[in-house]
Amino acid sequence: MADDLKKGLEGVLVAESELSSIDGDAGRLVYRGYSIEDLAEEATYEEVLYLLWHGHLPTTAELEEFSAALTDEREVSEDVLATMERLAAADEAPMAALRTAVSMFSATEPEDDAEPDDLEASLRKGRRITAKIPTALAAFERYRLDEEPIDPDPDLGLAANFLYMLTGEEPDDVHAETFDQALILHADHGLNASTFTSMVIGSTMADIYSAVTGGIAALSGPLHGGANQDVMEVLFEIDESGKDPLEWVEGATEEGRRIPGFGHRVYNVKDPRAKILQRRSEELAENGDDKWYEITTTIEEYLTEEKGLVEKGIAPNVDFYSGSVYYQLGIPIDMYTPIFAMSRAGGWIAHTLEYQEDNRLIRPRGRYTGPEDQEFVALEDR
Incomplete structure (x- = not known):
């Protein structure tokens, strides 16, 4: 049945674990x-x-x-x-x-x-x-x-x-x-x-x-590990544009651009890790350049308060603040x-x-959707 198919294994339980819970x-x-x-x-x-x-x-x-x-x-x-x-x-x-x-x-x-x-x-x-x-x-x-x-x-x-x-x-x-x-x-x-x-x-x-x-x-x-780099590249773009961050994000959303660092496959609210890194970003800003912290907080406030993304289940994830934190630490x-x-x-x-x-070989199945009952034709007759 079509409803048995779980693309991306979304919602499928495949193992039990004592390690982490979300x-x-x-x-x-x-x-x-x-x-x-x-x-x-x-x-x-x-x-x-x-x-x-x-x-x-x-x-x-x-x-x-x-x-x-x-x-x-x-x-x-x-x-x-x-x-x-x-x-x-x-x-x-x-x-x-x-x-x-x-x-x-x-x-x-x-x-x-x-x-x-x-x-x-x-x-x-x-x-x-x-x-x-x-x-x-x-x-x-x-x-x-x-x-x-x-x-x-x-x-x-x-x-x-x-x-x-x-x-x-x-x-x-x-x-x-x-x-x-x-x-x-x-x-x-x-x-x-x-x-x-x-x-x-x-x-x-x-x-x-x-x-x-x-x-x-x-x-x-x-689609998995690169969003923090994408966030930092957007921050560079904003900084180099010479525009006020609020003006930039308003224009970007009007153009239909997706802002990296927002939305998560599991979290429907703000990622708890983003909250922690936001505080760290603020602390680093107090001891150095506060530009990146100001840009990220401006973007977050606009998208959450003006656009209401959190109410739609789209909130800042860990990558939204980790990018600027790493940059403030001098990491390429x-x-x-x-x-x-x-x-x-x-x-x-x-x-x-x-x-x-308690090992068991992981071996899922796929539903075949190709042709049936094909008649083989010899090479010289194709």
Whole structure:
């Protein structure tokens, strides 16, 4: 029957999970029962990784051991660095470079002989992937600037260390905390396209490197991971137009333009992550250039108050404010989606291993709509 078809699997339940829950009508997101607001304000990204992977928030001793393991595994091989240099010289897209890097990480995996169903070994592999992604990404960007990569700093947390390796300067507390918070907000979000892709790959009992590489590939598509870059490009357009932001957005909506960063497949109200990043954007504006914050808030006020989009279920999503926040942190705009992947790798790993605990090969069906009873004609008679 036609009504059995669920294009895009919308509304279809395919798995149970203890990892994250989304209430799209209330604008609520939780990781293992903890509200995203509490985690963003009180935890670090390392604590959130531990929570997602181990099921509980770590004690001080557990966090110290876990963070030390991540720190010890940050370095990447000379082969990875050489490949990042070649890809940068070839003007490769950052997401494609990241996809290649993660595939290469497995070449130096110390537990490459572990059985596919050894989930503890897979988790350790996932930890190594998560630790190395920032190093590879930062090296790629340095090579694009014709500069040498910067070695990881063992005294810095994952977020601060990435900014340090990227820019060559140790970030101040506000920048480090803001980026750490952004990583927390993007760590997991239910069975989105990239997470589901990782799970499908994992359901074949392929290794965790394959699952994460597949997640990166899915996230690279413009319908999933690129909206924050689109938002920043619109902000540039407004700034370069010389128009007042309100005048610009009025004209754009009259022309029928869609403003990126509004609307979400799940949320019918303002994304809770957008609320948190809006506050961070305001804080960064108070300590620097407030132009981008003023433009984004002007757009939001017009579209919500004058156009009533929220009443229509179209509200700001996380990308609407993450773009300007990343820009204020000095991050190139084409690195926004790779940073998304850097954070979301934790969720991909968690969901893949959770699914493999009670694994069943994911194998949906499609309805055939082609011709029937075709008569074969020999090649010479066609």
